[in-house]
Amino acid sequence: MNASDLDVMVPPAQELDLAGRCLSISPLVVGELPAMLKAVRPFAQQLAGDPDWLALLAEHGDALLSALALGSRQPREWVDALPLDEAIALAAAVFEVNADFFVHRVAPKIGTLAQSLSGRLAGPTPSPA
Template sequence: MSGSDLDVLVPQPQVVDLAGQRLAISPLVLGELPAMLKAVQPFAQRLAGEPDWLALLSDHGDALLTALAIASRQPREWVDALALDDAITLAATVFEVNADFFVRRIAPKVGDLARRLNGRLAGLTPSPA
């Protein structure tokens, strides 16, 4: 088994220097998923492709900052104090390291749920007389 094969099985953390601190960002673990799912639920569909981090911050700032704190394993106060460029770097790194979680698991599930709910709501809407 080569080193790249092992990296697929056991992803290596991505190291990033932010606010005078070196962080090793690694994929989320099972115990972090409930809080992360709750945090990203308001904006999960907007994570496909290349997310517009400034728009997400504007529209869903509190949820995004909570998600960044969970994924970086840093206190929310630390995340809140980041300079904007550091926050964008952190968001991009977290997204890259956890892309499988966000793109393949979360965004499609949110889309499927929305379609099911829309179908149910359409069935509950009275038809015009």
């Protein structure tokens, strides 16, 4: 296993200077996953490829800002006060560092679950007795 293989398995942290703070954005740990999954559920499928951060902010602003606070390990109030360009840089870093988790694990599961539920809901409905 070489260094690039290890970077794929455990991506290196990204250093960002935002709003007077030097942040180290690193992959989520197990204890952070439940809150992050809850935050990204409304927009998980939109994370594949090159997300439109402005559209995500417009459509899922509260959930996205919560996810950024969790992913950066910063208070939500601090994230809320970021200028737009810095918030987009933070979003890109948080989701890039955790891309394997979101794009390859979360988004497909949500899509599969939606299809499964859709199939069940479209099936025959029992008649009242």
